[in-house]
Amino acid sequence: MTDTAPAAGSVRRLAGALYRRPRLQLSLLLSAPLAWLVLAYLGSLTVLFLSAFWTTDSFTSNVVKIWNADNFTALLTTDVYRQVALRSVGVALAVTALCILIAFPIAFYTARIASPRRRPLLVVAILTPLWASYLVKAYAWRLILAQGGLLDWVLGPLGIKGPGYGLTATILVLTYLWLPYMILPIHAGLEQLPVSLLDASADLGARTGRTFRSVVLPMILPSVAAGSVFTFSLSLGDYIAVQIVGGKTQLIGNIIYSNITLDLPLAAALGTVPVVIIVLYLLAVRRTGALSSL
Amino acid sequence: MEGMAVRLQNLRKSFGRTEAVAGVDLEIADGEFFSMLGPSGSGKTTVLRMIAGFEAPTGGTIELGGADVTRRAPFERDVHTVFQDYALFPHMTLEQNVAYSLKVRKVPKAERLARAREALASVRLEDFGTRRPAQLSGGQRQRVALARALVGRPKVLLLDEPLGALDLKLREQMQVELKAIQRDTGITFVFVTHDQEEALTMSDRIAVFNKGRIEQVGTPAQIYERPATPFVAGFVGTSNLLTGDAAEQVVGDRATYSVRPEKIHVLKESAAAEPEHDSATGTVAEVVYLGGATRFLVDLDAGGRLTALQQNLETSSEDVAALRGSRVRLQWHRRHNFPVPHDPSTHDPSTEGPLAKDPAHT
Structure with a gap:
């Protein structure tokens, strides 16, 4: 004991006791969020999955708690559902691909060409659309895409008509909505790319295109994969954009939505489809090493 | 002019208002081991980066082997660089790293693999060809960077403080090795360093930089025994x-x-x-x-x-x-x-x- 030993107040004693028991400290830190995660998050997913095995009284639309796998059989055997699932994956992939194509040059500018002083401003500018309501943005696009709307008016002199409402419009709007989620990870990845690697590639004789293919792209791939997790899963789960600008297009999201009041168990079974697809997608992405750098 | 590997005339570079290089004239002969020595911020690295083509000069001309390359891109110049941080491609194996310049030049696969292995062997890393840079020590990475820059047989090799990150023993060992490689290959080495001892040990000639200008160019003995300015007297050795x-x-x-x-x-x-x-x-x-x-x-x-x-x-x-x-x-x-x-x-x-x-x- 030295003279500098602090007076042993009760709070201090408790802190000392906790300091000596790191496990207790950890459990105090994590118990509340873990409870939330298990009960609210996994719990609801479990309920969803279980309710998919119930059926519905086709007259009253009431849920009948009889266990069977009819809903899943229907999903797998009915052509419409398979087509919708495939179409949804196709839309999600198309949106992801478009986002990558658009995000790359923007992120390259914000991360490498723009002066370091202006970079934070540009990042804020990229994030700004996220502050506006999703619904408002989707409706704005409804106006743009309407027959005789802004897009038709702009394209008119060129002799082209806008796509109108439908699949193309849905892809367009989803790309617009999720683009920031792709720009940000690519921006972060490009910002961390050492300049000397680009110098070295040019120094060893590589033109810009070769440097991009052989150095930039492989090194930025984890960032692209991380961004694609967002764009892919957000697109796959979306049901509002397709309702607003999709015309008659059916995607998993809006089929689930329209079944919720009519046939909840079927909606639940449909709801497991994107979950399964996204798990498969994450497994594929993991192979690129993207998740280890998150 | 014949026999000149590098020729700089009134070379200048400004970054905003600061003048990093304030008029440098320099001739480096073919096959020379030439060092650019100076404290940090003296402009020596900027001169090197302008020779490589990473920075465009604000004024003046750069000639390589008699041809004006001032406006050419790095990939249009017959020089290779060994970077201070080595700049090895982390996603490639050592063989792929070393073979990169050959692949870019579309050398057939079998030949470039053979030459990459030969280059790795010349720096005693022949058994490491399939590893990645992250699995190597600093000294090993340094040697890979050297092999990668040498495999394409450039006319001029630029070295930007390549030994700065190594510990003393390794550095002394690499000094001897670099000198031997330079003698064997006959490639012109332009070596940037702030370590006066390193410059004195290895160079045929040295240019001492200060504040964007060259204070003196000469052999190590001239620089050490007959410094032209008080700055050189003080920077190279103890000024008494x-x-x-x-x-x-x-x-x-x-x-x-x-x-x-x-x-x-x-x-x-x-x-x-x-x-x-x-x-x-x-x-x-x-x-x-x-x-x-x-x-x-x-x-x-x-x-x-x-x-x-x-x-x-x-x-x-x-x-x-x-x-x-x-x-x-x-x-x-x-x-x-x-x-x-x-x-x-x-x-x-x-x-x-x-x-x-x-x-x-x-």
Whole structure:
């Protein structure tokens, strides 16, 4: 004991006791969020999955708690559902691909060409659309895409008509909505790319295109994969954009939505489809090493 | 001009308002080991980056092998660079890294693999070809960077402080190796360093940079024995300046003279002066035992302070410590006095930077 030993107040004693028991400290830190995660998050997913095995009284639309796998059989055997699932994956992939194509040059500018002083401003500018309501943005696009709307008016002199409402419009709007989620990870990845690697590639004789293919792209791939997790899963789960600008297009999201009041168990079974697809997608992405750098 | 690997004429570079390179003229001969020496911020790395093509000059011209390349992109110049941070591609194996320049030039796969392996063998890393840079030590990465830059047989190899990140032993080993590689390949090496000892050890010629300009170009001996400016005298080796009264009393001329520490003998005060020698008495202010040698800081009776370096042929560290405060006579041959031209624009660097070291301090 030295003279500098602090007076042993009760709070201090408790802190000392906790300091000596790191496990207790950890459990105090994590118990509340873990409870939330298990009960609210996994719990609801479990309920969803279980309710998919119930059926519905086709007259009253009431849920009948009889266990069977009819809903899943229907999903797998009915052509419409398979087509919708495939179409949804196709839309999600198309949106992801478009986002990558658009995000790359923007992120390259914000991360490498723009002066370091202006970079934070540009990042804020990229994030700004996220502050506006999703619904408002989707409706704005409804106006743009309407027959005789802004897009038709702009394209008119060129002799082209806008796509109108439908699949193309849905892809367009989803790309617009999720683009920031792709720009940000690519921006972060490009910002961390050492300049000397680009110098070295040019120094060893590589033109810009070769440097991009052989150095930039492989090194930025984890960032692209991380961004694609967002764009892919957000697109796959979306049901509002397709309702607003999709015309008659059916995607998993809006089929689930329209079944919720009519046939909840079927909606639940449909709801497991994107979950399964996204798990498969994450497994594929993991192979690129993207998740280890998150 | 024939036989010139690199020729810079009035080369300038400004970053905003700061002038990093303020008019550099330089000719580097074919097959030369040429060093650009200077403190950080002296413009030597910027000159190197302009030769490589990473920075566009604000003014002046760059010629490589007689051709004006001032406006050419890096990939249009026959030079390769060894970067300070090595800049190895982390997603490629060592073989892929080394073969990169060959692949870019569409050398057939079998040939480029063979040449990459040969290059790796020349830096004693033949067994590491399938590893990635992250699995190597600093010294190994350095050698891969060297192999990668050499495999394409460039006319000129640029080295940007390549040994800066290595520890002392490895650095000394690499100095010898680099020199041997340069001799064997006959490639012109342009070597940037802030370490004066490194420059003196390896170079055929040295350019000393200060504030964006070249202070002196010459062989290591010229730079060390006959520095052209007080800056060079101070930056390369310890500047031992005799000025004013001290110079008048000791040398007999009221000017600025410099003597290298290892030329000065430390004798007993009573020792007789030899002919052709200058000498001065003084008190030992500080003694530093360096293992192989001892450094004496002596306050002269005539004013000023000189540093003397003595080999520890028989003395031990205990003997040396006892000498502090004792009276001594410093003596050196007259031919080791060299007058230092006074240049009011450059003040004595030995007082401003930690980089001025005497050569025995390693």
